[in-house]
Amino acid sequence: MDHTPAVDEAVQLQLELAHLVEPNAPEGFAPKIAAGLDVAYEPGSDRLVAAAVCVDIATLAIVDSAVHEAVADFPYVPGLFGFRELPALLPALDKLSTTPDILVCDGQGLAHPRRFGLACHIGVVTGLPSIGVGKQALGRYEPPGPTRGDWKPLVDNGEIVGRALRTQDDVKPVFVSIGHRIDLDTATGLVLKLSPRYRLPETTRAADHLGREVLAGRVGVQDVRD
Template sequence: MTTVRIPAGWPATEEAARAAQDALRGRVVLDEPGPPPGTGRVTGVDVAYDDERGVVAAAAVVLDAATLAPVAEATAVGEVSFPYVPGLLAFREIPTVLAALEALDRDPGLVVCDGYGLAHPRRFGLASHLGVLTGLPTIGVAKNPFTFTYEEPDAPRGSTAPLLAGAEEVGRALRTQAGVKPVFVSVGHRVSLGIACAHTLALAPKYRIPESTRRADSLCRRALRETVA
């Protein structure tokens, strides 16, 4: 497990963070379809916090997209780099997530984030930000609708409904398990919304949350627990 410090020049205020988003959002690539679902590799990333100690742990778990079997993993710990502010989540999670991704011994393929990408107040959520910084294809899969609205998708697994910011479709509510609350999928970088949903559904054959996120979640929690002093 690697240790990271807050990068030099990392935004220290909300104003600086919003300015950084405005400066980077133009680099998001939205005209690529993305990797075909069920082939290659898919990597889940997630973060856990100990606000008492100001410590954060991140995990990246690489899965074989066809079998969902883990083929590589890495963790990183660091100091909390930003408070939680809706719309600025990336500044709290990215330094440690980047370190975990860089510690992997192979290409991550598609990166699945716990949160949003395009579905964001300034259209530049965590998944898009991480995509721009790494150049990797990314998507966001969130557990809550944030500030957006949606109609309940039909009950069968695989049903979707638009996730809306006014009249603009910024993502999709996707039912990954029949009769269970949907997850909220949005594009991050270099992936289309349809492909993002297809990947998400393929990653959730048994549970609501994608296997990639479940694996990364348990790993970063363990890494946090095993962190001393």
Template sequence: MALQDRLRSSVIASNPRPPVFRTVAGLDSAYDEQGNVVAAIVVLDARTLEPVETVTARGTTDFPYVPGLLAFRELPTTLTALEKLTVTPDLLVCDSQGLAHPRRFGFACHLGLLTGLPSIGVAKNAWGEFDPPGDERGAFSAITLDGDEVGRALRTRTDVKPVFVSIGHLIDIETACAQVLSLTPQYRQPETTRLADRLCRQLLKELPA
């Protein structure tokens, strides 16, 4: 928690230069009760959403599950997978929180700082307060913590539960939401997340009993 508090001030919640996202990577992790961890990264062409590269890694952890400390459980195996990439993604899309976190330093922030790459968190559930956005695709509302906006509830499908977008590093919230909408032509979750999640589930099934 102290490390998160210390690193939080290093997050850059803006675009240092005009963003060009040619490739976008989805990252996901999963683990079992024995402490086995699997990580998957799927890099897509940002225009066609076709896969460019896929890598996986397996590891172990003895760090317990503690809400708000997800990065310390999953980052080591994720970084092992990242080192296998031959393509450097222009954007990292994490199935986790960024600034929308009790210490405003979720997994997406931690990963963005470690890699120096633009990163965002796209979570299935909100951490913070928000009003439901409009029902149409593209509608959004602010997620707040202690009165400060830390993310947005973004409707990616009309009349479907929103996703919860927050900045990780080196990107602003408007650009982050625009990228999420471009990655959700058919489903609620970004294609990056869907593919990485599917691969993680497969890897868990392949682990020895």
């Protein structure tokens, strides 16, 4: 994004870019490194910290991380978070010394009014496979069964846009939707792999923790890069 669009321009851009989303994983897709992406905001301010944390999918060990501090210049508008957060998330990704195989966003992908949530937006811009894992549902769903791995379709305007997925027994589901270059079955399996102990994936938890620590001044930017 070379300039900050107006709200109506941003909506139009989403509609134009949505057709670029690829709902299939690349041939032979076998991701080893997942990058969790999250943005922490200073209360009462537009100051933010975008965090990218790379996790080894097999061991869940953190192998790389980076942050980018910025001030948001796009307003808080539901459904347009990509325009508010991408300008900071992309530099954070660029600072990584590891190229992730998959991006895991704290937000929506296809489960979006215009089928172009943050996970779709960053996937299309970077060309990397991406998944949206939301805490709140966009659409309607029947409650999944109580057991880890149970899921039900997430439906919006008669279209399946994701899944309500139980990542832990008897815990509230998360809402998984594809972002780019991945299918829903593969996305669901990866989210379960990344969530062995808690409701949210370890990628999301690690990125959220790092962003909050930097925002609070407990971790310096230089420390993150070292």
